[in-house]
Amino acid sequence: MLSIHEQIATVTLTATTMTTQLAAQLRDVAEQLQYAEQVSIVIIQATSPHFLPYVEDDGGVGHYAFYNQVTMMLEAWARLPQVIMAVIDGACAQIGLSIACLADLRIGSEATTIAHTGLALGGVAKRFSQLVGKGVAMHVFVGGHVMDAQEAQLRGFLRVEASPQAAVEQLAKQLSAQSKIAMQYTKESILRGSDLTFQQALLHEMDLYMLVQTSHDRLEGVEAYLQKRAPQFKGE
Secondary structure, X not given: OEEEEOOEEEEEEOOOEEOHHHHHHHHHHHHHHHOOOOOOEEEEEEOOOOEOOEEXXXXXXXXXXXXXXXXHHHHHHHOOOOEEEEEEOOEEOOHHHHHXXXXXXXXXXXXXXXXXXXXXXXXXXXXXXXXXXXXXXXXXXXXXXXXXXXXXXXXXXXXXXXXHHHHHHHHHHHHHOOOHHHHHHHHHHHHHHOOOOHHHHHHHHHHHHHHHHOOHHHHHHXXXXXOOOOOOOOOO
């Protein structure tokens, strides 16, 4: 499921259905990645034509245990400091949509569809509405609207590419050459800043800016510019 090459970690899903076992595995992967200091980019993708559009159906037996495991898994992924990129091809719904909303960058194809039925779980209602707007989220979650790839791109939820896998790999390679600490602080300023007042967000951004200014990567960036060479960032 998990492979790591230099600064890029790739998580590959081979199932279309979220089960208790899969949720536990994904939680373990997230907890492992949280302490993988060498990793700056996390790619999550699926080998099947779809991105986890189905959930386990046990007829109500162990229902609470299943959703509790899924919630803990999603919380673990939400804590990841790295940039998360999702390759979303085909149908994306249910827990698949919850994971997609946790990604920082989402790339799909013309075959991608976004949908959700049933109760929201793991913060997906809040995250999805923040990404596409409350009105659109209502149509998807309450009205049963299925969003196609072009609409998802228009709403800013998805970037459509002819070959999403290749596009993600190329972008991940480009981002891995940048400062890990700068990317993580930028991600934090966007995610945390959206829940703060404007003045609080300004102060939070200033705090992060000062941390970056005192980092080794900042000095390396200046030296590389003056010496007209490619910077060698260490994430410190």
